[in-house]
Amino acid sequence: MQVLPSIGMVAIGGSAGSLPVLVQLLNSLHQPLKWPVVIILHRLKNVQSELHNLLSAKIPITEPVDKEPVESRVYLAPQNYHLLIEEDRTFSLDYSEPLHFSRPSIDVSFFSAAAIYRRHALGILLSGANKDGAAGIQRIISHGGTGIVQQPDTALFSNMPQAALDLSPQVQAMTIDGITGYLNQLR
Amino acid sequence: MVEEISNRELSDIVQLVRTRYGYDFTDYAPASLKRRFVRFIGHVRLNSVRELLTRLENDPVFFRRMTQFITVNVTEMFRDPPFYRDMRELVLPRLASYPIIKIWHAGCATGEEVFSMVILLQEAGLLERCRIYATDLNAANLEKAGQAIIPLRYMKEYTQNYILAGGLQDFSNYYTARYDHAIISPALRKNIIFFQHNLVTDQVFNEFHLVCCRNVFIYFNRRLQDRVIGLFRESLAPLGYLALGLKESMMFTEERRHFEEVSDSSKIYRRKL
Ligand SMILES: C[S@@+](CC[C@H](N)C(=O)[O-])C[C@H]1O[C@@H](n2cnc3c(N)ncnc32)[C@H](O)[C@@H]1O
Numbered sequence: 061m062q063v064l065p066s067i068g069m070v071a072i073g074g075s076a077g078s079l080p081v082l083v084q085l086l087n088s089l090h091q092p093l094k095w096p097v098v099i100i101l102h103r104l105k106n107v108q109s110e111l112h113n114l115l116s117a118k119i120p121i122t123e124p125v126d127k128e129p130v131e132s133r134v135y136l137a138p139q140n141y142h143l144l145i146e147e148d149r150t151f152s153l154d155y156s157e158p159l160h161f162s163r164p165s166i167d168v169s170f171f172s173a174a175a176i177y178r179r180h181a182l183g184i185l186l187s188g189a190n191k192d193g194a195a196g197i198q199r200i201i202s203h204g205g206t207g208i209v210q211q212p213d214t215a216l217f218s219n220m221p222q223a224a225l226d227l228s229p230q231v232q233a234m235t236i237d238g239i240t241g242y243l244n245q246l247r
Numbered sequence: 248m249v250e251e252i253s254n255r256e257l258s259d260i261v262q263l264v265r266t267r268y269g270y271d272f273t274d275y276a277p278a279s280l281k282r283r284f285v286r287f288i289g290h291v292r293l294n295s296v297r298e299l300l301t302r303l304e305n306d307p308v309f310f311r312r313m314t315q316f317i318t319v320n321v322t323e324m325f326r327d328p329p330f331y332r333d334m335r336e337l338v339l340p341r342l343a344s345y346p347i348i349k350i351w352h353a354g355c356a357t358g359e360e361v362f363s364m365v366i367l368l369q370e371a372g373l374l375e376r377c378r379i380y381a382t383d384l385n386a387a388n389l390e391k392a393g394q395a396i397i398p399l400r401y402m403k404e405y406t407q408n409y410i411l412a413g414g415l416q417d418f419s420n421y422y423t424a425r426y427d428h429a430i431i432s433p434a435l436r437k438n439i440i441f442f443q444h445n446l447v448t449d450q451v452f453n454e455f456h457l458v459c460c461r462n463v464f465i466y467f468n469r470r471l472q473d474r475v476i477g478l479f480r481e482s483l484a485p486l487g488y489l490a491l492g493l494k495e496s497m498m499f500t501e502e503r504r505h506f507e508e509v510s511d512s513s514k515i516y517r518r519k520l
Pocket residue numbers: 155318319320321322323326353354355356357360382383384385388444445446447460461462463466492
């Protein structure tokens with residue numbers, strides 16, 4: 061049997077088609093959370109996050125402000141900024157140019173989670189129509205962390221999880237139920 | 248290709264830049280500073296931090312290119328429209344009581360934020376009484392700001408921002424379009440002075456009723472944020488206003504006890520008496 065990693069941060073990236081599965085995933089997580097969950101979602105500019113509306117009051121989600129300490133709760137990367145993590149476990153925002161036409165970019169946050177949490181980083185990529193996140197998952201794995209993607213044939217848009225699988229054979233593909241089951245066993 | 252740089256490498260770069268050129272990035276937030284250096288190394292196609300250090304040691308022109316690249320210069324007119332709405336409703340009416348209104352935009356980049364502010368002031372009938380000091384670390388930014396030339400293709404978005412910010416005039420009255428660019432009307436700009444000022448090393452230079460320092464703090468670590476808020480406190484008249492970026496908070500600094508909150512969502516604060 062596979063040994064479960066001990067987790068410092070769960071970072072989840074999603075783009076087109078990821079919102080419903082993300083909601084499903086978050087709603088099935090056991091509370092209280094044992095680790096911070098950071099969500100990086102491609103969204104339209106100047107549009108209030110649909111995520112807040114979609115989730116019941118069951119799970120509070122906050123957009124971190126700069127230098128806010130990272131705690132065991134759910135965070136959503138604010139629109140128009142890249143979200144980074146500092147060694148003292150605080151968030152840092154970054155307003156530099158978009159990557160993959162995206163700000164926040166999934167790669168940027170995954171790189172940062174990999175550098176800080178190393179083998180305790182867990183990256184998850186959901187449905188999406190581009191390649192953001194693939195290099196990020198690869199980096200997490202090369203630092204000893206864990207990479208999971210939504211099984212491409214269950215994703216509304218398979219490009220994003222598929223790109224990660226193509227780049228890193230160690231990535232594990234799972235259904236959403238598989239992912240939540242896995243997360244709920246972790247400590 | 249350089250994918251990541253270590254703390255040791257970061258401190259080597261920062262130290263070289265400080266001793267050789269007098270620019271101090273010591274207390275910049277490491278995560279984004281590292282990211283900027285990684286991006287720059289890729290941009291100029293170097294293969295290692297060692298190569299970067301060698302170029303920096305020997306080539307001041309290269310150093311200037313690097314500072315230009317790592318200090319992020321992205322800005323917009325009427326960025327975050329609700330902020331400008333709050334300025335219009337909560338702050339400008341209070342500033343109206345001063346015979347001369349002094350405003351400091353710290354980290355003004357290429358001026359778009361300042362041009363937005365003078366439009367608000369003009370519409371509130373206050374512009375004639377304002378003295379606006381707009382500063383930045385980066386000389387190339389200030390030169391652009393002085394020209395007030397903005398690519399025309401951005402104006403559609405800025406017009407929308409302006410309307411969302413509660414603007415009621417015809418936005419195109421505020422600039423002249425020439426070929427593919429717009430020039431902000433000189434009449435709006437006559438009370439603005441642009442000059443170089445480094446928030447890390449330079450001092451208080453005047454007393455202000457409003458200081459805007461938006462989307463600059465995110466580049467600083469907590470210690471530096473605290474110090475720079477101290478600098479702003481000393482630069483503010485009692486009950487003067489301080490505005491930060493929407494995702495920047497005073498919450499995690501020691502200085503917060505000297506301020507009261509005017510708008511949490513817009514990150515507008517007021518110096519206590
Ligand atoms: C992202 S821009 C913000 C522009 C504008 N305030 C806005 O919110 O749109 C950040 C600016 O901060 C400037 N900056 C960085 N470090 C600085 C320092 N130590 N002193 C003064 N300006 C600095 C950069 O040169 C850049 O122009």
